[in-house]
Amino acid sequence: xxxxxxxxxxxxxxxxxxxxxxxxxxxxxxxxxxxxxxxxxxxxxxxxxxxxxxxxxxxxxxxxxxxxxxxxxxxxxxxxxxxxxxxxxxxxxxxxxxxxxxxxxxxxxxxxxxxxxxxxxxxxxxxxxxxxxxxxxxxxxxxxxxxxxxxxxxxxxxxxxxxxxxxxxxxxxxxxxxxxxxxxxxxxxxxxxxxxxxxxxxxxxxxxxxxxxxxxxxxxxxxxxxxxxxxxxxxxxxxxxxxxxxxxxxxxxxxxxxxxxxxxxxxxxxxxxxxxxxxxxxxxxxxxxxxxxxxxxxxxxxxxxxxxxxxxxxxxxxxxx
Ligand code: CUA
Numbered sequence: 001x002x003x004x005x006x007x008x009x010x011x012x013x014x015x016x017x018x019x020x021x022x023x024x025x026x027x028x029x030x031x032x033x034x035x036x037x038x039x040x041x042x043x044x045x046x047x048x049x050x051x052x053x054x055x056x057x058x059x060x061x062x063x064x065x066x067x068x069x070x071x072x073x074x075x076x077x078x079x080x081x082x083x084x085x086x087x088x089x090x091x092x093x094x095x096x097x098x099x100x101x102x103x104x105x106x107x108x109x110x111x112x113x114x115x116x117x118x119x120x121x122x123x124x125x126x127x128x129x130x131x132x133x134x135x136x137x138x139x140x141x142x143x144x145x146x147x148x149x150x151x152x153x154x155x156x157x158x159x160x161x162x163x164x165x166x167x168x169x170x171x172x173x174x175x176x177x178x179x180x181x182x183x184x185x186x187x188x189x190x191x192x193x194x195x196x197x198x199x200x201x202x203x204x205x206x207x208x209x210x211x212x213x214x215x216x217x218x219x220x221x222x223x224x225x226x227x228x229x230x231x232x233x234x235x236x237x238x239x240x241x242x243x244x245x246x247x248x249x250x251x252x253x254x255x256x257x258x259x260x261x262x263x264x265x266x267x268x269x270x271x272x273x274x275x276x277x278x279x280x281x282x283x284x285x286x287x288x289x290x291x292x293x294x295x296x297x298x299x300x301x302x303x304x305x306x307x308x309x310x311x312x313x314x315x316x317x318x319x320x321x
Contacts, residue, residue: 012175012196013151014168018088020152026081092153093166096132103227103311104137106144106157109186111177114311117206118224121217123192128202129172135165136276140307145181148194154180160284162276169196174214231316234309243298246320253298254291256320265292279314 011020048057102125103114113121127133137146137157144157146165155165177192195212197205204210225233235241235256243252254264260279263271267290272278281288283305286298305313 010150010171010173010175011152012169012171012173013148013153014170015088015092016150016152017170018092022081022084022088029077093164095134096166096168099132099134099166100128101134101136103315104135104146104157105140105307105311106137106146106179106183106190107140108142108184109179109190111146111179111190111192112308114227114308116227116315118226118230120308123177124215124217125177125192125194126202126205126212126215127169127194127196128199129169129196130199132166132168136311137163137165138307138311142183143181144179144183144190147178147180148175149178150175151194156181162280169194172196172198172201174212227312227315228319229316231309231312231314234305234313235316238301238305238309238313240313253294256317258321260314260318260320266290267292276314279317280310283310283313 011017101116105112105114111123113123113125115121135146135155137155138161139157139159141159143159145154146157147154148167151167151169153165153167155163157163173196175194175196177194179187179190181187183190193214195215197210197212201210201212205212235244235246240256245251245255246257248255248257259274262274264274264278265271269292270289272289278289282298284300284302286300287296290296
């Protein structure tokens with residue numbers, strides 16, 4: 001809509017366009033107020049300066065109209081910016097239909113990128129233009145923050161839990177990834193690239209016959225297991241299958257069938273949405289939120305599954321419907 005302020009940094013996502021409109025208006029109103037306030041200050045300094053030894057500042061009482069009007073207009077603007085910002089932010093973080101999910105694992109000092117089709121990359125993300133993207137992020141060690149300036153999106157990456165970052169890119173091209181949270185010696189080297197491709201090129205990239213010009217790593221190798229397939233193997237090798245069925249039948253724990261995204265009732269009657277964070281918590285700390293009607297007998301898997309394996313297992317659970 002408006003784009004007067006930040007032409008030096010491309011706005012390459014829907015969020016960036018919204019942010020740019022908001023920020024431009026905010027900047028210009030701020031500029032106007034700054035110049036106005038300073039101008040009045042300078043004018044008064046000259047107008048009411050001390051002209052002689054006997055010069056006395058006159059007694060000037062306050063003015064109800066000016067006070068009321070300034071408080072009123074400031075309040076209106078604060079309200080307008082609040083509602084505008086709230087609406088844009090809600091739209092940016094809202095889940096969308098047909099989201100393309102990518103897992104990100106931050107660690108000192110790089111980004112591991114896991115694709116659903118099985119290929120992993122370091123510091124390089126490949127995206128189709130125009131498709132809603134959901135990054136499902138976690139950290140192996142300390143707090144990081146995933147930041148793509150050209151998309152105007154940033155999200156903390158937290159050890160022990162999942163955070164999401166959603167965006168829709170609008171222009172094919174190359175963009176930067178930064179870590180925006182100081183995380184140790186090589187924090188400033190924790191950088192990467194986003195390659196946004198036209199949807200047709202992205203399909204070719206998936207098929208392994210196309211690579212963006214400056215990409216260091218190649219396309220997806222055909223022999224890789226998909227994340228869900230790898231997760232099915234984790235389900236076997238970590239013996240999840242001893243207690244959890246995938247066909248809906250009751251063994252010792254809840255069946256995986258239709259579990260992801262469902263509402264589970266806890267022992268205390270509380271309802272919990274079965275999302276990535278709940279599944280992970282139930283693997284690492286099973287006694288914390290027990291599903292009603294199941295005995296407290298699941299062993300603790302903390303330290304027995306890597307972050308990659310947890311992501312694969314969750315990807316598998318999503319396919320068991
Ligand atoms: Cu990771 Cu700073």
